[in-house]
Amino acid sequence: MANRRANPEPFTEVTENAQLFADERVRVLLPLPLGEAYDYALPPGMTVEAGSIVEVPLGQRRVTGVVWDATPAGGKVAAEKLKPVIRVFDVPPLPEVGRRFVDWVAAYYLAEPGTVLKMSLSAPAALEPPVPTVGYLRGEGDPEALGLRLTPARRRVLSVLADGPPRPAAELAREAGVSAGVIKGLADAGVLERVAMYDAPGFEVPADAPEGPALSESQAAAARSLSAKVRDGFSVTLIDGVTGSGKTEVYFEAVKAALRQGRQVLVLLPEIALSAQWLERFAARFGVAPAVWHSECTQAQRRATWRAVARGEAPVVVGARSALFLPYPDLGLVVVDEEHDQAFKQEDGVPYHARDMAVVRARLGGFPAVLVSATPSLESLENVRAGRYDSVHLPERHAGAQLPDIEAIDMRADRPPPIQGHGQSFIAPSLRDAVGETLAAGEQALLFLNRRGYAPLTLCRACGHRLQCPNCTAWLVEHRLVDSLQCHHCGYMARVPQSCPECGAEHSFAACGPGVERLHEEVKALFPEARVALMASDTVTGPAAAARFIESVQNREIDLLIGTQIVAKGNHFPYLTLVGVVDADLGLAGGDLRAGERTYQLLHQVAGRAGRAERPGRVMLQTYEPVHEVIQALVSGDRDRFLAVEAENRRKAGMPPFARLAALILSSPDEAAVDAVARALARAAPQGEGIEVMGPAPAPLAILRGRHRRRMLLRTRRDIAPQPLLRDWLRQVEVPGKVRLSVDVDPYHFL
DNA sequence: AGCACGCCGACT
DNA sequence: GTCGGCGTGCTC
Numbered sequence: 001m002a003n004r005r006a007n008p009e010p011f012t013e014v015t016e017n018a019q020l021f022a023d024e025r026v027r028v029l030l031p032l033p034l035g036e037a038y039d040y041a042l043p044p045g046m047t048v049e050a051g052s053i054v055e056v057p058l059g060q061r062r063v064t065g066v067v068w069d070a071t072p073a074g075g076k077v078a079a080e081k082l083k084p085v086i087r088v089f090d091v092p093p094l095p096e097v098g099r100r101f102v103d104w105v106a107a108y109y110l111a112e113p114g115t116v117l118k119m120s121l122s123a124p125a126a127l128e129p130p131v132p133t134v135g136y137l138r139g140e141g142d143p144e145a146l147g148l149r150l151t152p153a154r155r156r157v158l159s160v161l162a163d164g165p166p167r168p169a170a171e172l173a174r175e176a177g178v179s180a181g182v183i184k185g186l187a188d189a190g191v192l193e194r195v196a197m198y199d200a201p202g203f204e205v206p207a208d209a210p211e212g213p214a215l216s217e218s219q220a221a222a223a224r225s226l227s228a229k230v231r232d233g234f235s236v237t238l239i240d241g242v243t244g245s246g247k248t249e250v251y252f253e254a255v256k257a258a259l260r261q262g263r264q265v266l267v268l269l270p271e272i273a274l275s276a277q278w279l280e281r282f283a284a285r286f287g288v289a290p291a292v293w294h295s296e297c298t299q300a301q302r303r304a305t306w307r308a309v310a311r312g313e314a315p316v317v318v319g320a321r322s323a324l325f326l327p328y329p330d331l332g333l334v335v336v337d338e339e340h341d342q343a344f345k346q347e348d349g350v351p352y353h354a355r356d357m358a359v360v361r362a363r364l365g366g367f368p369a370v371l372v373s374a375t376p377s378l379e380s381l382e383n384v385r386a387g388r389y390d391s392v393h394l395p396e397r398h399a400g401a402q403l404p405d406i407e408a409i410d411m412r413a414d415r416p417p418p419i420q421g422h423g424q425s426f427i428a429p430s431l432r433d434a435v436g437e438t439l440a441a442g443e444q445a446l447l448f449l450n451r452r453g454y455a456p457l458t459l460c461r462a463c464g465h466r467l468q469c470p471n472c473t474a475w476l477v478e479h480r481l482v483d484s485l486q487c488h489h490c491g492y493m494a495r496v497p498q499s500c501p502e503c504g505a506e507h508s509f510a511a512c513g514p515g516v517e518r519l520h521e522e523v524k525a526l527f528p529e530a531r532v533a534l535m536a537s538d539t540v541t542g543p544a545a546a547a548r549f550i551e552s553v554q555n556r557e558i559d560l561l562i563g564t565q566i567v568a569k570g571n572h573f574p575y576l577t578l579v580g581v582v583d584a585d586l587g588l589a590g591g592d593l594r595a596g597e598r599t600y601q602l603l604h605q606v607a608g609r610a611g612r613a614e615r616p617g618r619v620m621l622q623t624y625e626p627v628h629e630v631i632q633a634l635v636s637g638d639r640d641r642f643l644a645v646e647a648e649n650r651r652k653a654g655m656p657p658f659a660r661l662a663a664l665i666l667s668s669p670d671e672a673a674v675d676a677v678a679r680a681l682a683r684a685a686p687q688g689e690g691i692e693v694m695g696p697a698p699a700p701l702a703i704l705r706g707r708h709r710r711r712m713l714l715r716t717r718r719d720i721a722p723q724p725l726l727r728d729w730l731r732q733v734e735v736p737g738k739v740r741l742s743v744d745v746d747p748y749h750f751l
Numbered sequence: 752a753g754c755a756c757g758c759c760g761a762c763t
Numbered sequence: 764g765t766c767g768g769c770g771t772g773c774t775c
Contacts, residue, residue: 025775040775115752757772
């Protein structure tokens with residue numbers, strides 16, 4: 001049931017101390033890639049202030065923009081050419097700190113300010129006044145005096161309304177057990193009064209939440225120190241603690257401290273859509289649900305949340321990275337949970353890193369940022385080491401549960417035997433036995449394989465032809481569940497052909513290597529009795545499906561779960577005691593800068609799914625390289641030594657976090673045109689002490705969506721900001737329209 | 752980002 | 764002869 005309230009909704013007050021513009025010229029930043037704010041004429045009688053959200057004409061259309069800074073002196077566009085501001089929206093102005101943040105992000109990532117602003121204006125419907133529902137109250141009119149017969153139905157309506165708040169007709173009719181006609185009749189006669197009702201945001205989080213669970217000494221100390229920081233302006237603290245060490249409980253105390261100060265709190269999660277468990281935890285602690293913001297929110301939810309945030313009526317927002325750009329009037333704490341997660345790096349649109357920008361937002365707003373992880377990023381650890389960030393260690397596992405025992409299976413010695421009728425198999429005998437024992441004990445097992453579909457490569461046995469994407473330099477992956485071939489890079493889909501497109505041989509395709517669907521097949525052959533479920537992004541479509549899956553595992557309706565990294569994210573399965581990582585080497589190939597770090601983080605997180613209740617967990621890693629430092633680190637549990645080695649390798653190689661990188665990606669359907677621009681860029685490359693340019697080279701995905709791609713990499717010493725170099729560099733090179741040049745500052749992926 | 756203006760193929 | 768394809772370019 002929606003919360004409603006009868007107080008008037010519209011926002012009309014003028015912000016205190018606001019500098020109202022009386023000039024006839026205002027600068028308006030539009031959420032478009034225009035390079036700069038445009039000047040508009042302010043019609044007589046209309047007043048705006050910096051941050052006012054306005055509608056202006058642009059060419060043939062009307063767009064929403066934000067009055068950006070103080071009135072420009074003069075301006076380069078002649079006053080006669082200025083078009084007038086059409087209207088000012090009746091919402092609070094975008095706060096000063098939010099505007100500075102947009103400018104900061106745009107400058108850092110060399111993006112157009114307008115494209116960054118677009119992320120702040122992401123709920124257009126929120127700007128329009130809400131449409132009220134009609135509510136009914138007991139009115140002045142006396143039924144007797146009006147000569148109205150008090151039928152039992154009418155009497156029930158009046159008695160329902162006697163005690164309380166106004167209700168919409170449908171609700172009132174249901175409560176009183178009458179038809180809508182009775183209510184309408186009473187209202188028309190004047191016995192009931194009609195009032196406008198607005199959906200209340202319902203995001204209020206009490207500042208005096210009940211006491212949480214008892215904290216251990218170290219947790220309590222950490223909580224106290226974080227809570228104290230909430231009063232002390234900007235700081236960054238890394239909470240570094242293993243799964244189950246109570247990190248969430250600790251930062252909840254900081255949330256509570258910020259709420260007590262009357263300030264807003266933002267918690268960023270990597271994939272909010274999959275974190276129903278986090279929301280339950282929050283609700284259990286604070287008694288209410290927080291405002292939620294992510295890409296899967298409906299238009300109505302976005303509208304309500306944006307509005308509530310802007311009006312200061314959403315004390316706690318939990319969201320994906322884009323929640324950083326909401327118009328908080330008084331943000332007082334930002335928490336980045338799972339701070340190492342690469343999902344915080346946005347790759348399309350403006351490529352920004354939400355963890356880093358959360359720190360920037362905290363600095364601009366003068367409040368603390370808290371980064372949380374069981375496997376912190378090397379960046380954050382280096383910031384701690386250098387004294388830029390504080391850190392809090394939460395060593396012990398809470399409530400006596402044991403860390404899982406991790407072992408490596410050497411696949412060279414413990415080879416999976418072929419299965420009749422299935423060809424290759426991928427589960428080593430020792431893992432198979434362990435799964436058998438686990439199921440026999442009535443416990444659950446998870447087989448983790450971070451590869452969607454049936455097989456990563458399909459080829460023709462007759463001629464060796466490999467099924468390739470027509471638009472990309474990538475193999476097509478067969479998805480048997482939906483009977484299609486898919487490109488995981490561009491979304492291309494096709495039916496599996498009957499015969500080889502190259503040699504025409506019939507039924508000649510052979511699957512190479514495992515995907516989760518193929519693993520599923522093998523598992524069904526090995527454990528025909530087990531109830532098996534497959535969890536991948538194509539079987540889990542959206543948060544509701546994810547919640548159903550998780551629930552069925554928790555209810556023990558499933559014995560054996562097969563999943564991609566979608567299962568790694570923060571789900572708690574109390575009866576899961578065995579995790580088998582089918583291909584622990586998978587992420588290590590390819591020579592990516594962060595391959596080792598990422599694989600360690602992912603497998604550590606997957607391993608954490610095992611044995612979280614009172615049952616001890618067991619984790620088995622299938623590997624062809626058991627001596628690899630990542631595998632060794634997981635098996636020995638010596639995370640810090642691994643990170644030290646990894647950091648030392650990066651330092652020696654002159655790579656982040658000990659240097660700065662920026663990638664240039666050129667793309668065009670016309671290969672010659674891309675190469676011409678690449679050569680021109682190479683000629684104009686910046687030079688100097690501590691500056692290095694690599695490339696151009698074909699990108700690892702040399703053709704993506706039909707566009708030829710070239711990469712260049714600028715590397716600078718940590719103390720040299722790459723942005724001025726990049727700006728200077730790009731200014732010198734003419735880029736024809738059909739060639740796209742994008743800049744990725746602090747790149748994470750090297751595709 | 753839209754939307755218009757602008758030059759080349761299949762249709763009333 | 765027009766309707767319409769989407770390639771370039773502008774929007775205060």
